[in-house]
Amino acid sequence: MRFYKLLLLFSTVLVAQTEYPKDYFGVPVDIPILLSGNFAELRPNHFHAGFDIKTKGREGIEVHSVADGFVSRIKISPYGNGSALYIDHPNGFTSVYCHLQQAQGPIADFIRKAQYKENSFEVELFLKPTDLPVKKGELIALTGNTGSSQGPHLHFEFRDTKTEKIINPLHFGYDSFLKDTRKPTVAALYVYPLDDKTTVNNSKRPILLNLALQKDGTYLANKVSANGKIGFGVTAEDYDAASYSKNGIYKIQSHLNGKATFGFQMDTYSFDEMRYINALIDYPKYRKTGQRVQKLFMETPFPLSIITTDADNGVVTVKPNLSSVYQIDVADYFGNTTTITVPISYDMMSTIIEKEVVESNYFVKVNRENIFSKDNWTVTFPAGTFYDNFDMNFNVRGESLYLHDEMTPVHSSFTISVENEKYGADDSGKVYIADVDSRGRYGYNYTTKKGNVFTTKVKSLGRYTLAKDTSNPTISIGRSIEGKWISSQKSIDLTIGDSGSGIKSYNGYLNGVWALFEYDYKTRKITHNFSEGIVAEGANELKVVVVDNVGNSTTFETRFFRSQK
Incomplete structure (x- = not known):
């Protein structure tokens, strides 16, 4: 324990002594730096990793590299940081740009080639210094609202390239762009x-x-x-x-x-x-x-x-x-x-307000493995799953496991398993252990099956039950294009969804060739831009296949005409 305290103190001294370059990096956008979120702001399950820079409530503002370097990593995802670029700089730091609408220039071309090579909108690429070098001030992308962003903005952060530790951008001279005379x-x-x-x-x-x-x-x-x-x-x-x-x-x-x-x-x-x-x-x-x-x-x-x-x-x-x-x-x-x-x-005063009564039948200790079983359910908590010892309620009612409640935080994954002979070989692939929220809605958890035992790993307490999903995903188009000329359209938009286990994958094909469709999970829309150059002159056949997490699939097909002239 004493060593732990000294280590914390030593770490703080190191941070205080670290000198960060104040005049090396430029600004990522050519608009005033106004923040909608700062470094280490409290967020669900994490501290905020950088600045959220306001973009006047709109997308499409130019994003520039803040210094010379090279694009070291590219991650395109409908979730989390959305479309994100990472640039390594020769002074040992990495700048990160997230929720981008789209990359620009050679970076955009590089991404497109990778997506068509992998037949996937979602890609994660790690690059060599010679692949995509950039200069300070070079246009690299446009701001957007991709991923888990709740509105148009640029998420911008710094990391130590070697350790990948996140660093407060204010240490790099960005404090000069922010005026603050107000007390917390x-x-x-x-x-x-x-x-x-x-x-x-x-x-x-x-x-x-x-x-x-x-x-x-x-x-x-x-x-x-x-x-x-x-x-x-x-x-x-x-x-x-x-x-x-x-x-x-x-x-x-x-x-x-x-x-x-x-x-x-x-x-x-x-x-x-x-x-x-x-x-x-x-x-x-x-x-x-x-x-x-x-x-x-x-x-x-x-x-x-x-x-x-x-x-x-x-x-x-x-x-x-x-x-x-x-x-x-x-x-x-x-x-x-x-x-x-x-x-x-x-003061030895009397107690007027008693401690809140917690329904419990087990005691969980933080620093040791805890295994609990009842009926056909077993839960295994490895040491370090929780932050504090606590009294836990563990119960089985009907076909559901009631695992305390969601008010107790969980730090790392634990295992839930249930033995059930109800499902045979024909439908067991459609069965998974679902978490059930207060409204009775099911959440999918990746589940394996060995014999009659279903097993999953999760990171939250609450209610769990076995669920079976036999419903197919849905695919719809706002206005039918069947047999129509759509030469004036710049894109095709479809809406996809799944009421059961959730969407695992989707793929679109034009005339039998895989075509890139970008996915926005917030609107459930997938979009193909005709600027990709896949569409043919005249007649075209479109096919979209959506698969959910347990293998149910839906295919949408239509035929349309388009002139490229």
Whole structure:
């Protein structure tokens, strides 16, 4: 444990001593840099990896390479980052550009050749330095809204080329493009009793503390009266002076009687650490209310490198005959700071609000493998699946497994298996273990079958059941083109969907030749642009085949005419 604390401290010192080039990189777009999301902002299951640069609510703005280098990686996907380009620079850093509408010039040609070679819209390509060299300021793409983007913008980030660690873009001189004189805003402060014996302000549940603004601009919280181990958590956000968008916090540091207890600073971290956001925040409150409370303590230590902590992991032990002062400093990158002071005293007060009752029949320990079985269901949790020990409810009712609830975060995959003789060889390929949400909707999980045992790996608690999908995917076209001349059209759009296990693949063919169709899962549309040059003069036959995750398929065919002149 002591080594772990020293390692965290050493990592922070290294970050503080790292010198990043301030004048090496240019800007990726020729419009003012206004952010709709900043580095390390709290997102579902991850910290945000870069800047979300506003593009005036539209697509098609030119994107330029921020320095000399070469395109080292290209990933085209309907999900996640959408269409993304990675450029390695000779100074050891990589710039990343995501949610692109389309690449430009030689990069676009390279992508198209790869897609037709692999007969796939989705491609991931790793390139040599000589394949696609670029110069600083060179046009590489147009901004878009592809992947999981919720609106037109450019996601832009920096990584260490060798380690692939993500780095705050502000360290590379981009702070000069952002004006920020506003202090972070603390929306809520909570105090948590951390064991069954502790009562805080007559409660064994987390308590929201009132904050009073002082004349010097700091805040004073309600007095905390407790008799054991407690911790604190804050909901905070930051706004710069130009974007008017809610951003994440750069730095938080707490002190107890002047000594540092717990803090974090958003400089750099690895992708392997992303999911630890669910340990840093009050996850049950987030799932219930959508509010993200950042905890300033760890009940069970977890290796998130941005955190520095004292020997007690930020936990405060309130002892008899001692009064303490707890202080929280919430700061942005520019040094604007909001300070909160919390007076703490010991008091053996009575409990008015009892601890919330949790239905449970098993106890799960974080650091060991846990295996539970009931009826025909078995669940195996490897060591390290969860962040904290907890009381778990494990039950089987009817044909469903009820695995606690979704309020408990899961860090890594665990295995669910069920023995069932109901499905024979003819239909077992259509059967999978589905997760069932609160509305009764089924979610597909890749499932294997050995004998009569179905097995899957998942990353969330909740309800699971066996589901059978025998329905075919759907394919539709907005306006029929059967037998028609469509010379004025620039593209063909179809809508695809599946009400069961979900779409696994789709392929389009023009006159028997594979044709590129781009897929946007948000609209469920696939689009073929005639500029691809596949369409023939005169008569054309179009065929589209869609397959779901258990092998059900649908074929759509039509015949149309087009003049290329």
